[in-house]
Protein backbone atom coordinates (compact mmCIF):
# COMPACT_ATOMS: atom_id res chain seq x y z
CA UNK A 1 0.00 0.00 0.00
CA UNK A 2 2.69 2.47 1.00
CA UNK A 3 4.71 1.48 -2.01
CA UNK A 4 1.69 2.30 -4.13
CA UNK A 5 1.50 5.77 -2.68
CA UNK A 6 5.20 6.38 -2.97
CA UNK A 7 4.96 5.41 -6.59
CA UNK A 8 2.02 7.66 -7.14
CA UNK A 9 3.73 10.72 -5.77
CA UNK A 10 7.24 9.40 -6.33
CA UNK A 11 8.86 12.19 -8.24
CA UNK A 12 7.52 14.90 -5.95
CA UNK A 13 9.01 13.03 -3.04
CA UNK A 14 12.52 13.33 -4.44
CA UNK A 15 12.42 17.09 -4.19
CA UNK A 16 10.20 17.35 -1.17
CA UNK A 17 11.40 14.52 0.97
CA UNK A 18 10.27 16.27 4.06
CA UNK A 19 9.00 14.50 7.13
CA UNK A 20 5.43 15.94 7.18
CA UNK A 21 4.96 14.75 3.65
CA UNK A 22 5.93 11.22 4.52
CA UNK A 23 3.62 11.31 7.55
CA UNK A 24 0.81 12.43 5.34
CA UNK A 25 1.42 9.65 2.85
CA UNK A 26 1.51 7.06 5.59
CA UNK A 27 -1.70 8.42 7.10
CA UNK A 28 -3.50 8.19 3.78
CA UNK A 29 -2.23 4.66 3.29
CA UNK A 30 -3.52 3.59 6.69
CA UNK A 31 -6.83 5.29 6.12
CA UNK A 32 -7.19 3.45 2.85
CA UNK A 33 -6.21 0.14 4.35
CA UNK A 34 -8.69 0.63 7.17
CA UNK A 35 -11.57 1.83 4.99
CA UNK A 36 -11.36 -0.58 2.12
CA UNK A 37 -9.74 -3.69 3.54
CA UNK A 38 -10.22 -3.99 7.30
CA UNK A 39 -13.64 -2.41 7.76
CA UNK A 40 -15.33 -4.46 5.00
CA UNK A 41 -13.87 -7.57 6.59
CA UNK A 42 -15.24 -6.61 10.03
CA UNK A 43 -18.66 -5.68 8.60
CA UNK A 44 -19.61 -8.11 5.84
CA UNK A 45 -23.23 -6.86 6.01
CA UNK A 46 -22.19 -3.40 4.76
CA UNK A 47 -22.15 -2.88 1.00
CA UNK A 48 -18.55 -2.92 -0.24
CA UNK A 49 -17.23 0.56 -1.01
CA UNK A 50 -15.42 1.15 -4.26
CA UNK A 51 -11.99 2.42 -3.07
CA UNK A 52 -10.88 5.99 -3.67
CA UNK A 53 -7.86 8.07 -2.76
CA UNK A 54 -9.10 11.43 -1.62
CA UNK A 55 -11.34 11.31 1.44
CA UNK A 56 -14.48 13.44 1.12
CA UNK A 57 -14.11 14.02 -2.63
CA UNK A 58 -14.38 10.29 -3.27
CA UNK A 59 -15.67 9.49 -6.75
CA UNK A 60 -17.36 12.85 -7.35
CA UNK A 61 -15.26 13.74 -10.38
CA UNK A 62 -15.62 10.43 -12.18
CA UNK A 63 -19.33 10.31 -11.36
CA UNK A 64 -19.95 13.66 -13.04
CA UNK A 65 -17.72 12.66 -15.91
CA UNK A 66 -18.38 9.23 -17.28
CA UNK A 67 -20.69 7.69 -14.68
CA UNK A 68 -21.17 4.57 -16.77
CA UNK A 69 -17.46 3.78 -16.60
CA UNK A 70 -17.40 4.31 -12.85
CA UNK A 71 -20.38 2.01 -12.29
CA UNK A 72 -18.88 -0.70 -14.49
CA UNK A 73 -15.69 -0.40 -12.46
CA UNK A 74 -17.77 -0.92 -9.33
CA UNK A 75 -19.43 -4.01 -10.80
CA UNK A 76 -16.02 -5.42 -11.62
CA UNK A 77 -14.84 -4.66 -8.10
CA UNK A 78 -17.61 -6.87 -6.66
CA UNK A 79 -16.71 -9.60 -9.16
CA UNK A 80 -19.77 -8.87 -11.29
CA UNK A 81 -21.91 -10.52 -8.65
CA UNK A 82 -24.25 -7.54 -8.92
CA UNK A 83 -24.18 -7.22 -5.14
CA UNK A 84 -24.92 -3.69 -3.89
CA UNK A 85 -21.81 -1.51 -3.65
CA UNK A 86 -21.14 2.03 -2.50
CA UNK A 87 -19.58 4.99 -4.22
CA UNK A 88 -18.70 8.17 -2.37
CA UNK A 89 -19.65 11.63 -3.63
CA UNK A 90 -19.15 15.01 -1.96
CA UNK A 91 -22.62 15.04 -0.52
CA UNK A 92 -23.27 11.46 0.44
CA UNK A 93 -22.67 7.82 -0.22
CA UNK A 94 -24.59 6.29 -3.10
CA UNK A 95 -25.59 2.63 -2.92
CA UNK A 96 -25.67 1.20 -6.42
CA UNK A 97 -28.40 -1.40 -6.90
CA UNK A 98 -28.24 -3.55 -10.05
CA UNK A 99 -29.44 -7.05 -9.15
CA UNK A 100 -32.99 -7.55 -10.55
CA UNK A 101 -34.33 -8.97 -7.27
CA UNK A 102 -32.79 -6.11 -5.25
CA UNK A 103 -34.23 -3.60 -7.70
CA UNK A 104 -37.73 -4.99 -7.19
CA UNK A 105 -37.41 -4.76 -3.40
CA UNK A 106 -36.11 -1.19 -3.66
CA UNK A 107 -38.93 -0.02 -5.95
CA UNK A 108 -41.55 -1.59 -3.68
CA UNK A 109 -40.48 0.02 -0.45
CA UNK A 110 -41.59 3.64 -0.33
CA UNK A 111 -41.19 4.05 3.40
CA UNK A 112 -37.58 3.01 3.97
CA UNK A 113 -36.59 4.46 0.59
CA UNK A 114 -38.25 7.76 0.02
CA UNK A 115 -38.55 10.10 -2.91
CA UNK A 116 -39.75 13.24 -1.10
CA UNK A 117 -36.37 14.16 0.36
CA UNK A 118 -35.04 13.88 -3.11
CA UNK A 119 -37.91 15.92 -4.55
CA UNK A 120 -37.11 18.70 -2.11
CA UNK A 121 -33.52 18.82 -3.30
CA UNK A 122 -34.70 18.80 -6.89
CA UNK A 123 -37.14 21.65 -6.27
CA UNK A 124 -34.42 23.70 -4.61
CA UNK A 125 -32.06 23.00 -7.52
CA UNK A 126 -34.75 24.14 -9.90
CA UNK A 127 -35.46 27.40 -8.05
CA UNK A 128 -37.59 26.94 -4.93
CA UNK A 129 -36.94 29.06 -1.87
CA UNK A 130 -37.53 27.87 1.69
CA UNK A 131 -40.85 29.63 2.07
CA UNK A 132 -42.21 28.37 -1.25
CA UNK A 133 -41.15 24.87 -0.29
CA UNK A 134 -42.96 25.10 3.04
CA UNK A 135 -46.11 26.24 1.29
CA UNK A 136 -45.84 23.57 -1.38
CA UNK A 137 -46.01 20.85 1.29
CA UNK A 138 -48.65 22.59 3.39
CA UNK A 139 -51.92 20.66 3.74
CA UNK A 140 -54.81 23.14 3.94
CA UNK A 141 -56.32 23.21 7.47
CA UNK A 142 -59.66 24.70 8.57
CA UNK A 143 -59.20 28.44 9.01
CA UNK A 144 -56.30 28.63 6.54
CA UNK A 145 -56.26 31.08 3.66
CA UNK A 146 -56.11 28.07 1.36
CA UNK A 147 -58.87 26.04 3.00
CA UNK A 148 -61.48 26.08 0.24
CA UNK A 149 -63.67 22.98 0.66
CA UNK A 150 -65.44 21.85 -2.48
CA UNK A 151 -63.33 23.97 -4.83
CA UNK A 152 -62.97 22.50 -8.31
CA UNK A 153 -59.18 22.57 -8.56
CA UNK A 154 -58.19 20.76 -5.37
CA UNK A 155 -61.38 19.21 -3.94
CA UNK A 156 -59.49 16.84 -1.63
CA UNK A 157 -57.36 19.66 -0.22
CA UNK A 158 -54.02 17.91 -0.53
CA UNK A 159 -50.66 19.68 -0.54
CA UNK A 160 -49.58 21.42 -3.72
CA UNK A 161 -46.78 18.94 -4.35
CA UNK A 162 -49.16 15.97 -4.05
CA UNK A 163 -51.74 17.75 -6.22
CA UNK A 164 -49.11 18.41 -8.88
CA UNK A 165 -48.25 14.70 -9.03
CA UNK A 166 -51.93 13.74 -9.17
CA UNK A 167 -52.58 16.21 -11.93
CA UNK A 168 -49.78 15.14 -14.21
CA UNK A 169 -50.77 11.52 -13.75
CA UNK A 170 -54.35 12.35 -14.73
CA UNK A 171 -53.06 14.30 -17.69
CA UNK A 172 -50.60 11.71 -18.91
CA UNK A 173 -52.05 8.29 -18.13
CA UNK A 174 -54.35 6.78 -20.79
CA UNK A 175 -57.70 8.50 -21.07
CA UNK A 176 -59.37 11.48 -22.67
CA UNK A 177 -56.85 13.97 -21.33
CA UNK A 178 -53.89 12.05 -22.68
CA UNK A 179 -55.62 11.58 -26.02
CA UNK A 180 -56.12 15.29 -26.33
CA UNK A 181 -52.49 16.03 -25.57
CA UNK A 182 -51.45 13.45 -28.16
CA UNK A 183 -53.80 14.93 -30.74
CA UNK A 184 -52.23 18.37 -30.37
CA UNK A 185 -48.79 16.77 -30.52
CA UNK A 186 -49.54 14.94 -33.78
CA UNK A 187 -51.10 18.03 -35.33
CA UNK A 188 -47.92 19.91 -34.62
CA UNK A 189 -45.86 17.15 -36.27
CA UNK A 190 -48.16 17.26 -39.28
CA UNK A 191 -47.47 20.98 -39.61
CA UNK A 192 -43.74 20.71 -39.07
CA UNK A 193 -43.06 17.77 -41.38
CA UNK A 194 -43.80 19.75 -44.49
CA UNK A 195 -41.61 19.24 -47.58
CA UNK A 196 -41.53 22.94 -48.41
CA UNK A 197 -40.49 23.89 -44.92
CA UNK A 198 -37.69 21.65 -43.72
CA UNK A 199 -35.04 24.36 -43.37
CA UNK A 200 -34.53 23.49 -39.72
CA UNK A 201 -32.88 20.19 -40.64
CA UNK A 202 -31.62 20.49 -44.23
CA UNK A 203 -27.86 20.13 -44.54
CA UNK A 204 -27.59 19.81 -48.32
CA UNK A 205 -29.25 18.71 -51.52
CA UNK A 206 -29.19 15.42 -53.37
CA UNK A 207 -29.90 14.76 -57.05
CA UNK A 208 -33.59 14.28 -56.51
CA UNK A 209 -34.19 15.60 -53.05
CA UNK A 210 -32.81 16.91 -49.82
CA UNK A 211 -30.14 15.80 -47.41
CA UNK A 212 -31.41 15.92 -43.83
CA UNK A 213 -29.71 15.72 -40.44
CA UNK A 214 -31.47 13.15 -38.27
CA UNK A 215 -30.36 14.91 -35.09
CA UNK A 216 -31.80 18.22 -36.20
CA UNK A 217 -34.95 16.60 -37.53
CA UNK A 218 -35.76 14.83 -34.26
CA UNK A 219 -34.69 17.61 -31.94
CA UNK A 220 -36.73 20.35 -33.50
CA UNK A 221 -39.93 18.49 -34.41
CA UNK A 222 -40.34 16.74 -31.06
CA UNK A 223 -39.62 19.75 -28.84
CA UNK A 224 -41.87 21.93 -30.99
CA UNK A 225 -44.70 19.40 -30.69
CA UNK A 226 -44.25 19.01 -26.92
CA UNK A 227 -44.28 22.76 -26.47
CA UNK A 228 -47.50 23.03 -28.46
CA UNK A 229 -49.12 20.18 -26.55
CA UNK A 230 -48.48 21.77 -23.15
CA UNK A 231 -48.65 25.50 -23.86
CA UNK A 232 -50.30 25.91 -27.27
CA UNK A 233 -48.67 28.82 -29.06
CA UNK A 234 -48.32 30.98 -25.95
CA UNK A 235 -44.62 30.43 -25.29
CA UNK A 236 -43.83 31.06 -28.95
CA UNK A 237 -45.68 34.37 -28.77
CA UNK A 238 -43.53 35.39 -25.81
CA UNK A 239 -40.27 34.09 -27.27
CA UNK A 240 -40.07 32.89 -30.89
CA UNK A 241 -36.85 30.99 -30.18
CA UNK A 242 -38.37 29.00 -27.30
CA UNK A 243 -37.58 25.61 -28.88
CA UNK A 244 -33.95 26.60 -29.28
CA UNK A 245 -33.67 27.59 -25.65
CA UNK A 246 -35.29 24.37 -24.51
CA UNK A 247 -32.82 22.35 -26.57
CA UNK A 248 -29.87 24.22 -25.16
CA UNK A 249 -31.22 23.81 -21.67
CA UNK A 250 -31.72 20.11 -22.27
CA UNK A 251 -28.19 19.60 -23.50
CA UNK A 252 -26.88 20.69 -20.12
CA UNK A 253 -29.73 19.84 -17.78
CA UNK A 254 -27.57 17.47 -15.74
CA UNK A 255 -25.86 20.58 -14.35
CA UNK A 256 -29.14 21.56 -12.72
CA UNK A 257 -29.76 18.10 -11.31
CA UNK A 258 -26.30 17.71 -9.89
CA UNK A 259 -25.85 21.36 -8.83
CA UNK A 260 -22.80 21.74 -11.00
CA UNK A 261 -21.20 24.98 -9.82
CA UNK A 262 -21.42 27.94 -12.18
CA UNK A 263 -18.22 29.68 -11.13
CA UNK A 264 -18.07 32.73 -13.38
CA UNK A 265 -21.55 32.79 -14.85
CA UNK A 266 -20.14 31.14 -17.95
CA UNK A 267 -21.85 27.80 -17.63
CA UNK A 268 -23.70 26.81 -20.83
CA UNK A 269 -26.88 26.22 -18.81
CA UNK A 270 -27.03 29.79 -17.47
CA UNK A 271 -28.49 31.63 -20.44
CA UNK A 272 -31.09 29.10 -21.59
CA UNK A 273 -32.16 28.62 -17.99
CA UNK A 274 -32.59 32.34 -17.45
CA UNK A 275 -34.51 32.76 -20.69
CA UNK A 276 -36.87 29.84 -20.08
CA UNK A 277 -37.54 31.05 -16.55
CA UNK A 278 -38.27 34.52 -17.84
CA UNK A 279 -40.66 33.25 -20.52
CA UNK A 280 -42.49 30.99 -18.07
CA UNK A 281 -42.80 33.85 -15.58
CA UNK A 282 -44.30 36.03 -18.28
CA UNK A 283 -46.62 33.22 -19.23
CA UNK A 284 -47.78 32.90 -15.62
CA UNK A 285 -48.58 36.60 -15.52
CA UNK A 286 -50.85 36.47 -18.56
CA UNK A 287 -54.53 36.77 -17.66
CA UNK A 288 -56.40 33.44 -17.87
CA UNK A 289 -58.24 34.36 -21.05
CA UNK A 290 -54.90 34.84 -22.80
CA UNK A 291 -53.80 31.36 -21.82
CA UNK A 292 -56.64 29.49 -23.46
CA UNK A 293 -54.41 27.09 -25.38
CA UNK A 294 -52.62 25.69 -22.32
CA UNK A 295 -53.07 22.02 -21.38
CA UNK A 296 -55.46 21.11 -18.58
CA UNK A 297 -52.61 20.11 -16.28
CA UNK A 298 -50.79 23.40 -16.67
CA UNK A 299 -53.98 25.32 -15.98
CA UNK A 300 -54.81 23.25 -12.88
CA UNK A 301 -51.35 23.28 -11.36
CA UNK A 302 -50.81 27.00 -11.87
CA UNK A 303 -54.25 27.80 -10.44
CA UNK A 304 -53.49 26.03 -7.17
CA UNK A 305 -49.99 27.50 -7.01
CA UNK A 306 -51.67 30.87 -6.99
CA UNK A 307 -54.05 29.92 -4.18
CA UNK A 308 -51.10 28.69 -2.11
CA UNK A 309 -49.26 31.96 -2.65
CA UNK A 310 -46.15 30.44 -4.19
CA UNK A 311 -43.72 33.06 -5.50
CA UNK A 312 -43.39 33.60 -9.23
CA UNK A 313 -39.88 32.18 -9.54
CA UNK A 314 -40.85 28.94 -7.81
CA UNK A 315 -44.02 28.62 -9.89
CA UNK A 316 -42.02 29.00 -13.08
CA UNK A 317 -39.47 26.46 -11.90
CA UNK A 318 -42.13 23.76 -11.49
CA UNK A 319 -43.39 24.47 -14.99
CA UNK A 320 -39.83 24.21 -16.24
CA UNK A 321 -39.43 20.84 -14.55
CA UNK A 322 -42.60 19.47 -16.16
CA UNK A 323 -41.74 21.01 -19.53
CA UNK A 324 -38.29 19.46 -19.29
CA UNK A 325 -39.58 15.99 -18.32
CA UNK A 326 -42.01 16.00 -21.24
CA UNK A 327 -39.25 16.92 -23.69
CA UNK A 328 -36.02 15.42 -22.61
CA UNK A 329 -36.34 11.84 -23.84
CA UNK A 330 -38.56 11.99 -26.88
CA UNK A 331 -36.10 13.29 -29.44
CA UNK A 332 -33.30 11.06 -28.24
CA UNK A 333 -35.36 7.88 -28.45
CA UNK A 334 -36.74 8.90 -31.86
CA UNK A 335 -33.18 9.47 -33.02
CA UNK A 336 -32.07 5.97 -31.99
CA UNK A 337 -35.09 4.17 -33.41
CA UNK A 338 -34.65 5.94 -36.74
CA UNK A 339 -30.88 5.51 -36.75
CA UNK A 340 -31.24 1.74 -36.43
CA UNK A 341 -34.04 1.56 -38.96
CA UNK A 342 -32.23 3.72 -41.53
CA UNK A 343 -29.02 1.78 -41.15
CA UNK A 344 -30.81 -1.46 -41.96
CA UNK A 345 -32.92 -1.48 -45.17
CA UNK A 346 -34.83 -4.62 -44.13
CA UNK A 347 -35.90 -3.00 -40.87
CA UNK A 348 -36.82 0.14 -42.76
CA UNK A 349 -39.14 -1.84 -45.00
CA UNK A 350 -40.75 -3.68 -42.09
CA UNK A 351 -41.40 -0.46 -40.19
CA UNK A 352 -42.70 1.40 -43.24
CA UNK A 353 -45.15 -1.41 -43.91
CA UNK A 354 -46.33 -1.43 -40.33
CA UNK A 355 -46.87 2.31 -40.10
CA UNK A 356 -48.61 2.34 -43.49
CA UNK A 357 -51.25 -0.05 -42.15
CA UNK A 358 -52.31 2.50 -39.55
CA UNK A 359 -53.42 5.06 -42.13
CA UNK A 360 -57.12 4.81 -42.94
CA UNK A 361 -58.63 7.23 -45.48
CA UNK A 362 -55.69 9.58 -45.07
CA UNK A 363 -55.99 9.63 -41.28
CA UNK A 364 -53.60 8.11 -38.79
CA UNK A 365 -55.17 5.70 -36.29
CA UNK A 366 -52.66 6.07 -33.48
CA UNK A 367 -54.28 3.45 -31.22
CA UNK A 368 -54.16 0.88 -34.01
CA UNK A 369 -50.54 1.75 -34.73
CA UNK A 370 -49.50 1.35 -31.10
CA UNK A 371 -51.32 -1.92 -30.49
CA UNK A 372 -50.75 -3.75 -33.81
CA UNK A 373 -47.12 -3.15 -34.63
CA UNK A 374 -45.14 -6.03 -33.15
CA UNK A 375 -41.96 -5.22 -35.09
CA UNK A 376 -41.91 -1.53 -34.28
CA UNK A 377 -42.70 -2.45 -30.68
CA UNK A 378 -39.69 -4.72 -30.49
CA UNK A 379 -37.42 -2.12 -32.08
CA UNK A 380 -38.71 0.59 -29.73
CA UNK A 381 -38.14 -1.60 -26.65
CA UNK A 382 -34.66 -2.57 -27.79
CA UNK A 383 -33.77 1.07 -28.45
CA UNK A 384 -34.98 1.95 -24.94
CA UNK A 385 -32.87 -0.87 -23.56
CA UNK A 386 -29.69 0.07 -25.38
CA UNK A 387 -29.92 3.81 -24.81
CA UNK A 388 -31.82 4.19 -21.54
CA UNK A 389 -29.49 5.77 -19.02
CA UNK A 390 -31.87 7.06 -16.33
CA UNK A 391 -30.56 6.83 -12.79
CA UNK A 392 -33.45 6.63 -10.38
CA UNK A 393 -32.55 7.67 -6.87
CA UNK A 394 -34.11 7.60 -3.41
CA UNK A 395 -33.01 8.68 0.03
CA UNK A 396 -32.63 5.95 2.67
CA UNK A 397 -34.94 6.96 5.55
CA UNK A 398 -34.54 3.95 7.85
CA UNK A 399 -32.16 0.99 7.94
CA UNK A 400 -33.17 -1.58 5.35
CA UNK A 401 -31.60 -4.87 4.30
CA UNK A 402 -31.64 -5.63 0.58
CA UNK A 403 -29.99 -8.76 -0.71
CA UNK A 404 -27.84 -9.35 2.37
CA UNK A 405 -26.64 -5.76 2.57
CA UNK A 406 -27.65 -3.26 5.20
CA UNK A 407 -28.34 0.23 3.84
CA UNK A 408 -28.01 3.10 6.29
CA UNK A 409 -30.20 6.20 6.63
CA UNK A 410 -28.89 9.45 5.18
CA UNK A 411 -27.31 7.78 2.20
CA UNK A 412 -29.00 7.46 -1.19
CA UNK A 413 -29.65 4.56 -3.51
CA UNK A 414 -29.15 4.73 -7.25
CA UNK A 415 -30.81 2.33 -9.66
CA UNK A 416 -28.92 2.86 -12.92
CA UNK A 417 -30.95 1.60 -15.86
CA UNK A 418 -27.89 1.27 -18.09
CA UNK A 419 -26.38 -1.35 -15.75
CA UNK A 420 -29.73 -3.16 -15.48
CA UNK A 421 -30.09 -3.15 -19.25
CA UNK A 422 -26.56 -4.43 -19.78
CA UNK A 423 -26.62 -7.11 -17.09
CA UNK A 424 -24.92 -10.10 -18.72
CA UNK A 425 -26.86 -12.53 -16.52
CA UNK A 426 -30.15 -11.27 -17.96
CA UNK A 427 -29.39 -10.22 -21.52
CA UNK A 428 -26.66 -12.66 -22.40
CA UNK A 429 -23.44 -12.27 -24.27
CA UNK A 430 -24.85 -10.05 -27.01
CA UNK A 431 -26.11 -7.55 -24.46
CA UNK A 432 -24.23 -4.66 -26.03
CA UNK A 433 -25.64 -5.30 -29.48
CA UNK A 434 -28.84 -3.88 -30.86
CA UNK A 435 -30.92 -6.99 -31.55
CA UNK A 436 -34.04 -5.65 -33.29
CA UNK A 437 -36.24 -8.65 -32.57
CA UNK A 438 -35.03 -9.62 -29.11
CA UNK A 439 -38.30 -8.42 -27.56
CA UNK A 440 -40.39 -10.06 -30.28
CA UNK A 441 -38.81 -13.47 -29.80
CA UNK A 442 -39.32 -13.33 -26.04
CA UNK A 443 -42.48 -11.43 -25.34
CA UNK A 444 -42.20 -11.25 -21.56
CA UNK A 445 -38.78 -9.54 -21.62
CA UNK A 446 -40.42 -6.14 -21.56
CA UNK A 447 -41.73 -6.98 -18.08
CA UNK A 448 -38.41 -8.22 -16.76
CA UNK A 449 -37.36 -6.53 -13.48
CA UNK A 450 -34.02 -5.74 -15.13
CA UNK A 451 -35.76 -3.72 -17.85
CA UNK A 452 -36.56 -0.26 -16.47
CA UNK A 453 -36.41 2.44 -19.12
CA UNK A 454 -39.25 4.28 -17.37
CA UNK A 455 -38.03 3.81 -13.80
CA UNK A 456 -40.42 2.23 -11.32
CA UNK A 457 -42.09 2.44 -7.92
CA UNK A 458 -43.96 5.61 -7.11
CA UNK A 459 -42.14 7.74 -9.65
CA UNK A 460 -42.75 5.26 -12.50
CA UNK A 461 -42.91 7.49 -15.56
CA UNK A 462 -46.54 8.57 -16.02
CA UNK A 463 -45.71 9.61 -19.60
CA UNK A 464 -44.74 6.13 -20.79
CA UNK A 465 -47.86 5.39 -22.85
CA UNK A 466 -47.97 8.85 -24.35
CA UNK A 467 -44.25 8.61 -25.09
CA UNK A 468 -44.83 5.60 -27.30
CA UNK A 469 -47.74 7.20 -29.15
CA UNK A 470 -45.62 10.28 -29.79
CA UNK A 471 -42.67 8.34 -31.19
CA UNK A 472 -44.78 5.92 -33.25
CA UNK A 473 -46.85 8.83 -34.54
CA UNK A 474 -43.69 10.67 -35.53
CA UNK A 475 -42.48 7.70 -37.59
CA UNK A 476 -45.87 7.19 -39.20
CA UNK A 477 -46.16 10.81 -40.33
CA UNK A 478 -42.54 10.92 -41.44
CA UNK A 479 -42.83 7.80 -43.62
CA UNK A 480 -46.18 8.90 -44.97
CA UNK A 481 -44.76 12.20 -46.13
CA UNK A 482 -41.28 11.28 -47.32
CA UNK A 483 -39.12 8.58 -48.83
CA UNK A 484 -36.16 8.28 -46.52
CA UNK A 485 -32.90 6.44 -47.06
CA UNK A 486 -29.52 6.40 -45.43
CA UNK A 487 -27.51 8.84 -47.55
CA UNK A 488 -24.76 7.06 -49.47
CA UNK A 489 -21.18 8.12 -49.92
CA UNK A 490 -21.23 10.72 -47.16
CA UNK A 491 -19.35 8.68 -44.54
CA UNK A 492 -15.62 8.78 -43.85
CA UNK A 493 -13.63 9.01 -47.13
CA UNK A 494 -16.83 9.14 -49.10
CA UNK A 495 -17.90 5.71 -47.88
CA UNK A 496 -20.70 4.32 -45.76
CA UNK A 497 -21.79 6.31 -42.71
CA UNK A 498 -20.69 4.97 -39.35
CA UNK A 499 -23.31 4.16 -36.78
CA UNK A 500 -23.40 6.96 -34.16
CA UNK A 501 -22.11 6.32 -30.62
CA UNK A 502 -23.76 7.09 -27.30
CA UNK A 503 -22.58 10.29 -25.68
CA UNK A 504 -21.52 9.10 -22.24
CA UNK A 505 -19.49 12.17 -21.32
CA UNK A 506 -21.95 13.51 -18.75
CA UNK A 507 -24.29 11.86 -16.24
CA UNK A 508 -27.34 10.45 -17.97
CA UNK A 509 -30.82 11.58 -16.99
CA UNK A 510 -32.87 9.48 -19.35
CA UNK A 511 -32.43 8.36 -22.93
CA UNK A 512 -28.84 9.21 -23.71
CA UNK A 513 -28.21 11.10 -26.93
CA UNK A 514 -25.61 10.52 -29.64
CA UNK A 515 -22.18 12.13 -29.58
CA UNK A 516 -22.84 15.62 -30.93
CA UNK A 517 -20.75 15.17 -34.06
CA UNK A 518 -22.21 11.72 -34.86
CA UNK A 519 -25.22 12.28 -37.03
CA UNK A 520 -27.20 10.21 -39.51
CA UNK A 521 -27.61 11.91 -42.87
CA UNK A 522 -30.78 10.99 -44.69
CA UNK A 523 -31.48 11.43 -48.37
CA UNK A 524 -35.09 12.41 -48.56
CA UNK A 525 -37.70 12.82 -51.26
CA UNK A 526 -41.27 14.01 -51.05
CA UNK A 527 -43.79 11.22 -51.34
CA UNK A 528 -47.07 11.61 -53.13
CA UNK A 529 -49.86 9.49 -51.70
Ligand code: HEM
Nearest residue numbers: 168325326329333390392393453454455459461462463467
Ligand atom coordinates in the same frame (compact mmCIF):
# COMPACT_ATOMS: atom_id res chain seq x y z
C1 HEM B 1 -39.10 7.50 -24.00
C2 HEM B 1 -39.56 8.47 -23.27
C3 HEM B 1 -39.47 8.59 -21.78
C4 HEM B 1 -38.61 7.99 -20.90
C5 HEM B 1 -37.50 6.98 -21.21
C6 HEM B 1 -38.96 8.47 -19.58
C7 HEM B 1 -38.31 8.08 -18.41
C8 HEM B 1 -38.69 8.47 -17.14
C9 HEM B 1 -38.09 7.98 -15.93
C10 HEM B 1 -36.94 6.97 -15.85
C11 HEM B 1 -38.72 8.57 -14.89
C12 HEM B 1 -38.47 8.34 -13.40
C13 HEM B 1 -37.54 9.35 -12.83
C14 HEM B 1 -37.25 9.06 -11.38
O1 HEM B 1 -37.86 8.19 -10.75
O2 HEM B 1 -36.35 9.72 -10.86
C15 HEM B 1 -39.72 9.46 -15.46
C16 HEM B 1 -40.56 10.28 -14.71
C17 HEM B 1 -41.42 11.20 -15.27
N1 HEM B 1 -41.74 11.32 -16.60
FE1 HEM B 1 -40.93 10.27 -18.12
N2 HEM B 1 -39.99 9.35 -19.68
C18 HEM B 1 -40.34 9.46 -21.00
C19 HEM B 1 -41.33 10.24 -21.54
C20 HEM B 1 -42.11 11.11 -20.82
C21 HEM B 1 -43.11 11.99 -21.39
C22 HEM B 1 -43.46 12.06 -22.86
C23 HEM B 1 -43.63 12.71 -20.36
C24 HEM B 1 -44.69 13.78 -20.38
C25 HEM B 1 -45.29 14.26 -21.40
C26 HEM B 1 -42.96 12.28 -19.14
C27 HEM B 1 -43.23 12.80 -17.89
C28 HEM B 1 -42.65 12.33 -16.73
C29 HEM B 1 -42.95 12.90 -15.42
C30 HEM B 1 -43.90 14.05 -15.11
C31 HEM B 1 -42.17 12.17 -14.50
C32 HEM B 1 -42.10 12.37 -12.98
C33 HEM B 1 -42.93 11.36 -12.26
C34 HEM B 1 -42.90 11.51 -10.76
O3 HEM B 1 -41.93 12.03 -10.22
O4 HEM B 1 -43.86 11.08 -10.11
N3 HEM B 1 -42.06 11.31 -19.46
N4 HEM B 1 -39.68 9.37 -16.83
Ligand SMILES: *[C@@H]1O[C@H](CO)[C@@H](O)[C@H](O)[C@H]1NC(C)=O
Nearest residue numbers: 108109111112398399400401
Ligand atom coordinates in the same frame (compact mmCIF):
# COMPACT_ATOMS: atom_id res chain seq x y z
C1 LIG C 1 -39.65 -1.46 4.02
O1 LIG C 1 -38.49 -1.64 4.76
C2 LIG C 1 -38.66 -1.52 6.15
C3 LIG C 1 -37.30 -1.62 6.81
O2 LIG C 1 -36.65 -2.80 6.46
C4 LIG C 1 -39.62 -2.63 6.65
O3 LIG C 1 -39.83 -2.50 8.02
C5 LIG C 1 -40.93 -2.49 5.88
O4 LIG C 1 -41.80 -3.55 6.23
C6 LIG C 1 -40.70 -2.49 4.38
N1 LIG C 1 -41.94 -2.20 3.69
C7 LIG C 1 -42.36 -2.91 2.66
C8 LIG C 1 -43.63 -2.47 2.02
O5 LIG C 1 -41.77 -3.88 2.25
Ligand SMILES: *[C@@H]1O[C@H](CO)[C@@H](O)[C@H](O)[C@H]1NC(C)=O
Nearest residue numbers: 441442443444445447448449
Ligand atom coordinates in the same frame (compact mmCIF):
# COMPACT_ATOMS: atom_id res chain seq x y z
C1 LIG D 1 -40.35 -15.53 -19.72
O1 LIG D 1 -40.68 -16.69 -20.41
C2 LIG D 1 -39.67 -17.69 -20.40
C3 LIG D 1 -40.13 -18.85 -21.27
O2 LIG D 1 -40.44 -18.38 -22.54
C4 LIG D 1 -39.42 -18.14 -18.97
O3 LIG D 1 -38.38 -19.09 -18.95
C5 LIG D 1 -39.02 -16.93 -18.14
O4 LIG D 1 -38.89 -17.30 -16.79
C6 LIG D 1 -40.06 -15.81 -18.27
N1 LIG D 1 -39.53 -14.65 -17.61
C7 LIG D 1 -40.25 -13.80 -16.91
C8 LIG D 1 -39.55 -12.61 -16.34
O5 LIG D 1 -41.44 -13.93 -16.71
Ligand SMILES: *[C@@H]1O[C@H](CO)[C@@H](O)[C@H](O)[C@H]1NC(C)=O
Nearest residue numbers: 251328332509510511513514
Ligand atom coordinates in the same frame (compact mmCIF):
# COMPACT_ATOMS: atom_id res chain seq x y z
C1 LIG E 1 -30.51 13.71 -25.11
O1 LIG E 1 -29.39 13.97 -25.91
C2 LIG E 1 -28.77 15.21 -25.68
C3 LIG E 1 -27.73 15.47 -26.75
O2 LIG E 1 -27.03 14.35 -27.12
C4 LIG E 1 -28.20 15.19 -24.26
O3 LIG E 1 -27.51 16.36 -23.96
C5 LIG E 1 -29.37 15.02 -23.31
O4 LIG E 1 -28.92 14.97 -21.98
C6 LIG E 1 -30.12 13.73 -23.64
N1 LIG E 1 -31.31 13.64 -22.82
C7 LIG E 1 -31.36 12.92 -21.70
C8 LIG E 1 -32.65 12.87 -21.00
O5 LIG E 1 -30.40 12.31 -21.25
